[in-house]
Amino acid sequence: MQNIIKPKPACPVKALILDDDDMTRKFICHLLEDALKGCALEIAESENGDDAIGKLKAGSFDLFMMDINHPGPRANEILSGTINQLAQKPLVVIISGSLKDTDRSGPEWRLCFAQLAKPWDNKAMGQTLKDVASVLKNKPFILCSKHGLPLIKKPILYGLPMEGMDFSDVILGGCCMGEYGRFGYQCPVDGEAFIRDEKGGMKKMYEEEEE
Numbered sequence: 001m002q003n004i005i006k007p008k009p010a011c012p013v014k015a016l017i018l019d020d021d022d023m024t025r026k027f028i029c030h031l032l033e034d035a036l037k038g039c040a041l042e043i044a045e046s047e048n049g050d051d052a053i054g055k056l057k058a059g060s061f062d063l064f065m066m067d068i069n070h071p072g073p074r075a076n077e078i079l080s081g082t083i084n085q086l087a088q089k090p091l092v093v094i095i096s097g098s099l100k101d102t103d104r105s106g107p108e109w110r111l112c113f114a115q116l117a118k119p120w121d122n123k124a125m126g127q128t129l130k131d132v133a134s135v136l137k138n139k140p141f142i143l144c145s146k147h148g149l150p151l152i153k154k155p156i157l158y159g160l161p162m163e164g165m166d167f168s169d170v171i172l173g174g175c176c177m178g179e180y181g182r183f184g185y186q187c188p189v190d191g192e193a194f195i196r197d198e199k200g201g202m203k204k205m206y207e208e209e210e211e
């Protein structure tokens, strides 16, 4: 009997991009296609807040990339009035001209998975898309119990971080670098690292030491 190797089913990802600039939307589409290679990616676009709200309510999106300055309802209204009400919340990535231009102290901003400033720092954009891809390829989402956002799955390395090293991985202390052989999870808000415990739950990788 022959062994038949079945191809892995592609992970379906539905993304919505809200930006009133055609060129930027095209550019983000291109970056997403690249970052989510291997996924069955479906991208919808909106030029204004009202259109985006309609689409968010009508379809279950996995990812919502929002330029902070756009015509129609403002970013914080979309977050608190629409995203917050959705049973299945997308990963929200905010793109803005300046990270200082808007008051982001409201609780609705906790719904954002990542925030990027324009002009994009290629490294920051690349890392964010890598994190987004890591979460979307590992559905269902595992949520951080403190922040409610999906944790990012990353390889666990041990050793001391050195210059030129990829800091995107979860790092354990130690004297020499190596593979730890399994995956950890990292909170997108505060970078707290978790590993799965014996019962399949999550436990903190670094327990605070008692004084």
Ligand SMILES: [Zn+2]
Residues within 6 Å of the ligand: 144, 145, 146, 147, 148, 187, 188, 189, 190, 192
């Ligand atoms: Zn967290």
